[in-house]
Amino acid sequence: MGRIVAGGRSRLLTREDLAGGACQGWVREAYEAYRAVISDPGFPCYFGTMAEAQGHIRYTWVAGERDLGVLAATLREFVALSRAHPRRRHLLIAFFADMGGLDFAGHERRFWETLRWLRARDSEPWPADVPDDPDDPGWEFCFAGDPMFVFPCIPAYERRHSRRMGDHFLMCFQPRRVFFGTNRDDPGGERIRQRIYDRVRRWDDVPPHPALVELAYGDTEMREWKQYVLPDANVPLAGRCPLHVDRGPS
Template identity: 40%
Template structure:
């Protein structure tokens, strides 16, 4: 339980009277950590030399509202933000700011993880915004875009102890986010934006406060055609400009993606992915993987926990894309474009590389379970699938027992080649830019009521499905998916592996058996790796009781 202390919440001039939690304003017993964090925040922003006089004046004139998040529980934040927006709509509070304090961590996390979490907060709020105009907002790459909630545009600023060089962004022992309505930056007398001279004075004060660290190259002025507001929200602690795409997934872009999919399927001729890539918010599988490998090659794509506890394999987006191309080049020597290849592997990195390798090679993957994991009933199902899809090859685990090869009939057996860092394959025929109606994989039914039946899933189908999942879950590049679901099931494969890869997210994967034998491993992995999305059938929740 978090210790709390009494305060002057009933005093209208006391800072605790301006704490908002949900629909409630004022709190008489704030947690001790919040009191300490606020004290350090106030000490800094009211210092005569503090560079941002917008925030300094707001604090001195008691034009600041506050809220807090304990244990990174964001559940009340959307209601709090709506209350802040309602208050700011009144003349008395129209120039108010909102400071969100996050409970300090025991250890200061890496700066990139701090930035990822900040974006996940904005994404969570956006996904819970019920404003009627949310789908009509401009997209983040538009110079007129600003984060908006409950119909109020506001500039978001991330601050935290991971800032070592930029002192102006380190305002206390824990992470903070400041939300400043656009009205704060407008002259109340003229209704015009604050003058360039005033902004220049802020820059000069910033240079002194940050002890000579120059303004980041991404800082700019709202409305400037070359400026992108999102780049200034959670600045890097170095001086390198942001070169990647905005990690924020706008619901407006998802609606445009859905429209693009509808138009694509209505055409008589297949619409190549590269024709719609700029219009749709969701890339096709290989385009997304190549984009991620190019834009952030060192970002972790997959952490594999074979025992459900410890990481054995960690693959970056650059490594996963290269390994998948190596697998694709190897497969092209064994099969021709359009052939089916059965993936009879245990869930793990090899399964994912084999699936992506099939896509690179233009082959149709058929996800199934490893023969090592099955009983006689499973083996009969596997025989039925192989007889139905007539594959050119079956990919099996290295070192599989001879007795378990019986269900694979006379189909050639292959294994996944190990990853060879830095070795780019030659002769890979298939390149990204595959038509929307090209077949990607066959998803077979369980066969519990009859023979297994294969569902044909195209590149376009997967892309549309991923767009829907991204919208429903708020999945984006800052997300962390934690999963134990079997990769031969559609929920495990599409929902927990392919959709996160398309979003550029991080995946933490453990074998199904690791969860079944000790379900608490699932919750521990979510906690340890800061999982933001996870799930499964209802029985998995029962198993935790």
């Protein structure tokens, strides 16, 4: 943990690091709340439950804007770890310090601002096989050359409990490779997805959002960015991605 990497000091932690006191008190509280949720046998994403039980989840924390450089360095190290173990479902959880009771919209802005910050300071080129336009169905967020699914867990959720992990805002980074076996072109992939959605229906007070259930990665009408921040109600997701870059006239 804590080795120096390009761009800052990495703070890539295991659950043992957190339990051993390698963090501030609020981080331990945030982790314990997260662990209580994801370790519940009824939690919808049993892959996440297994990853926590097997010690495959990594953690970091962001105390403020000055800590974003640490987040970038940690994410680079995490990507290297994931590449070295492609058959393990490694994911990175970043806990964020409280910013004075932000509401849902405030945390949503915080999420997109963090992704914009990371994107602007990524030292690796965008992967050649991933479109860089969020309005392309093949687009997904990339960092350090790795495509990944990213989403926030927001304390202000009232009905979508599967996206609320206690009283702290956090972000989850999932490399695309961890979804092996769950894609529609995988044997049994659709069955696994539907099983998870059935568990979501029992866990949440609102059905799974249509942006998740009706479209999958690779569908021509799918826009992955719409799956990142799901509203608390199943309202349509309109507008364009906050990460959109206006290229101007050609």
